[in-house]
Amino acid sequence: MNRNACRPLFAALALAVLPPAGTAAAQSVPGVPPSIGQEIDRALSQVPEAHRRSAPGGPTVGQEIDQLINRPVGQAAPARSRQVSLAFENKTDVKALVIQFTPSGSSTWGPNRLARETLNPRAWMRWRVSGTDCRYDVRITFALGQEFVRLDHDFCAQEKIEVTAVDAAAERPALPVREGVALFRVVNRTDTRIAVLRVSPAGARRPQGDLLGIWMMEPGDVYTGRVPRGGACLFDVRAGFDPEDTDTVTLARQNLCETPEVVVPARRSAGG
Template identity: 25%
Template sequence: MLLRRFVLAAVAFGLSALPALAQSNDPSFNLVNRSGQTIMEAYASPSSDSNWGVDRLGRDVIPNGRSYALRLPPGECVYDIRVVYQDRRSEERRNVNTCQLTDVVFGQQTGGGQPGGGQPGGGQPGSGPAAQSPQGNPSFNLVNNTGRTIRELYASLSTDSNWGDDRLGQDMVATGRTYPVRLPQGDCIYDVRVVFDNNQAQERRRLNLCEVTNLTFP
């Protein structure tokens, strides 16, 4: 009788542990919209990645009060998530361990987030030069309506003295396509430069990217 109880207890423990093991490396989650407006775009990329990747909604949208199952490949668990609302305002969650979550809810943040993905507490009044510079989320979508392929993209703070690295890396942006450009939270004022496949270039200077969702060339 004692042996039978031990066996049953072991089986019960094993069965109860299986779901946790099965979900331990699955970063998929339900994106829940409680923002009061429709979510038009959603991006989810491992926090170790340098860009947002493709819009995971495709042709779908998420009306207020609805949820959408985002299927992500097993493996990495720590993701950055970005949504774009129908008024073109964006909102982000950073370093989220989605393997430990079922739902990720947008629209329930406190702390007075600002339109354009502003980060609460980005600066204190009267704290010097930083208080005079807009703070928030400068990430944007590069839209190529030029008729030529964009081969290189540079985006640097207007206070910097050089352009820095090509933010496309190995990618290119064909005419008529859109490319999400991921920039760190903080200062908003950027200079942007694109180089086309014929080596011609165009620039935009002193842009407040925190107020821009789609940056279109030309």
């Protein structure tokens, strides 16, 4: 509703509840007419305390109305924090090792929510988080190497995701282009598992931490990642084939904003 159209409505409300003439307006300044919000606060101050709305430390009703009226045209109201419930049910026959979820605009996946636990077949878990977001990206990995990804899921509309099957390579949709975050995939085309995966800004003296954790990428597996979008968007993708991260290959200066799929190629034999 247009803020100018709100004024007659709030004025009528104020007049309907105003106390008798002669009572001082709440926080009024001599010579300055009180605002509609101040008039409403003055009227509400006459209500017995037991019947007033309790709002310790927050704005009064009148202050909230003044903020609404004085907000610049076209400016959205500030988002209110809420508690969002995120639940996952494992309907596959393989246990899940990693569950990550993050607001859709975030540039990192965040921690493994399972920590030292696993999500076993036919089991489900729920997490409650506070924030202003309802839409989250989700990444789940399983003991046999498969990955399940759900992007931009509205948990306020549907709080539980039922995982009935992992993502097949032929069914993976194209990754969306988003402002502020670049989504990418790393594909293991070698004949051995990848135990450690690091994605670091190109030329960084120290590589970033391992992205896989306890999960390992079997041949043919895919890891879906995310990095901040901006600048040259060049990253070094380093795959380690042993847990000690001594046998490695690095794909240098990958532009993950323009080329969101990075393939770790088959390795040459020792005599090749």
